[in-house]
Amino acid sequence: MILALESSCDETAVAVFDPVHGLIGEWVHSQIALHETYGGVVPDLASREHLAHFAPLLQRALAQVPVERVEKIAVTHGPGLAACLAMGLSAAKSLALAWRVPVVGVNHLRAHAFSPFIPVHERAPTDFDAEVAKLLPHLGLLVSGGNTALLAIGEDRSIRLLASTMDDAAGEALDKGAKLLGLGYPGGPQVEKLARTGNASAFQFPKAVAPKATLDFSFSGLKTSLRYTLEKMLPEEIARRQADLCASYQQAVMEALVRKTKLVLEQSEFRSVGLSGGVANNQLLQAQIEKLAQTRRVPFLRARPSHTGDNAGMIAFAAWAEREAGGVSERGFDLEIAPSLALANA
Numbered sequence: 001m002i003l004a005l006e007s008s009c010d011e012t013a014v015a016v017f018d019p020v021h022g023l024i025g026e027w028v029h030s031q032i033a034l035h036e037t038y039g040g041v042v043p044d045l046a047s048r049e050h051l052a053h054f055a056p057l058l059q060r061a062l063a064q065v066p067v068e069r070v071e072k073i074a075v076t077h078g079p080g081l082a083a084c085l086a087m088g089l090s091a092a093k094s095l096a097l098a099w100r101v102p103v104v105g106v107n108h109l110r111a112h113a114f115s116p117f118i119p120v121h122e123r124a125p126t127d128f129d130a131e132v133a134k135l136l137p138h139l140g141l142l143v144s145g146g147n148t149a150l151l152a153i154g155e156d157r158s159i160r161l162l163a164s165t166m167d168d169a170a171g172e173a174l175d176k177g178a179k180l181l182g183l184g185y186p187g188g189p190q191v192e193k194l195a196r197t198g199n200a201s202a203f204q205f206p207k208a209v210a211p212k213a214t215l216d217f218s219f220s221g222l223k224t225s226l227r228y229t230l231e232k233m234l235p236e237e238i239a240r241r242q243a244d245l246c247a248s249y250q251q252a253v254m255e256a257l258v259r260k261t262k263l264v265l266e267q268s269e270f271r272s273v274g275l276s277g278g279v280a281n282n283q284l285l286q287a288q289i290e291k292l293a294q295t296r297r298v299p300f301l302r303a304r305p306s307h308t309g310d311n312a313g314m315i316a317f318a319a320w321a322e323r324e325a326g327g328v329s330e331r332g333f334d335l336e337i338a339p340s341l342a343l344a345n346a
Helices: 032-034 043-062 083-100 107-122 128-134 170-180 187-195 218-232 235-240 240-266 284-296 312-321
Strands: 002-006 013-020 024-029 072-078 103-107 138-143 148-153 159-164 272-276 299-301
Touching: 002 083, 002 312, 013 043, 013 138, 013 312, 024 043, 024 107, 024 240, 024 312, 043 083, 043 107, 072 107, 072 312, 103 107, 103 312, 107 128, 107 138, 107 148, 107 272, 107 312, 138 240, 148 240, 159 170, 159 240, 170 218, 170 240, 187 240, 187 284, 218 240, 235 240, 235 272, 240 284, 272 284, 284 299
Parallel strands: 002 072, 072 103, 138 272, 272 299
Antiparallel strands: 002 013, 013 024, 138 148, 148 159
């Protein structure tokens, strides 16, 4: 079995994965309520929370899984907040030393990329390799608060970055837009909730994409456009038209994501399309990416809600699924945190 630890940002998480039976258990401590007061994650508070909650979560995990059955410790070593990553890595090395088992580092972004395949393993654990082979090459759209990327997973499970954001990530753009509108944290879900009753054509915001010569995204101009729009409106008008503003702003973000995904699908052949990351929970985005997959007549793989945010389940799964794809760092006790670790690196 693989015991995994995740602490890249504001979620303290532990999970246990068995290659035969799948995820045995997952335990998470969320810090949303703590950081809500500040409108965003405060690194010092987040790292302190990790220190306080890793031990209780591990106790719960070990109540179900005997220590002697753990054969490997997997830990997120990047990217993320340095102080938070350090907490997880220190805990992982301590456990590995005490239990005399190896410790491996997992790339948080690559774990997101592979998270849509967790349900595939649950359906066919003994035939997982054969089932995944039918789905590769795979086009993945990873959309979170800190990252936006289009990626290709090849037949050898290697990952190639096709496009990324030149500035803000899509989730970050939604959160910043929500802040401009005076909504709570995290902002993305608040924008989506209000957008359901709004008119997405009420306001014309710029398309959140980089120049046509690239596949990359650019969301900073969209955020600026919203700010300028709000500056021209009276407070009572903003309050009255908040749903329309949210719907139009959200539409601009999602349209950029869908348009670039469609372009890549038209340029290359893929056997499946995946959606992962925190923004993968957005129902509008889900529906539009699924429609694209149906148009191309390929399976649509979506990470489960429990695996879209920061979680240890995907870290444990990636440590096993990527065992031969070069996406796991085997540096053991020489492993160091990598706050700026890129998607294409272990």
